[in-house]
Amino acid sequence: MATFLAAFLFLLAFFLLMSIGYLIKRKAVQGSCGGLGALGIEKACDCDEPCDRRKAREAKELARQEKLNKHRII
Structure with a gap:
């Protein structure tokens, strides 16, 4: 259970940092090779x-x- 919790917290922190980076730079995540x-x-x-x-x-x-x-209101 401790391993699962540690992995979950690590992934949560990773995604949180990625989202903060996106909000600051406004640049989408992209691959390195193009x-x-x-x-x-x-x-x-x-x-x-x-x-x-x-x-x-x-x-x-x-x-x-x-x-x-056709069914658009605005």
């Missing part, structure tokens, strides 16, 4: 023509956004 952007890839799927599953997912998201905009 990820796909460092390789010149703009997105995870770098194909010219997306697959049918991706097209369906994008159409569903577009319909959701249109529905939200």
Whole structure:
């Protein structure tokens, strides 16, 4: 139980310090290597023509956004 409590307190302190750092600097946490952007890839799927599953997912998201905009109060 003591080990669990120590690990929990350590993680709690870690996240608290990270949140204070974010509030002070207003800069998001990012990886050190730059990820796909460092390789010149703009997105995870770098194909010219997306697959049918991706097209369906994008159409569903577009319909959701249109529905939200249609019923927006402000």
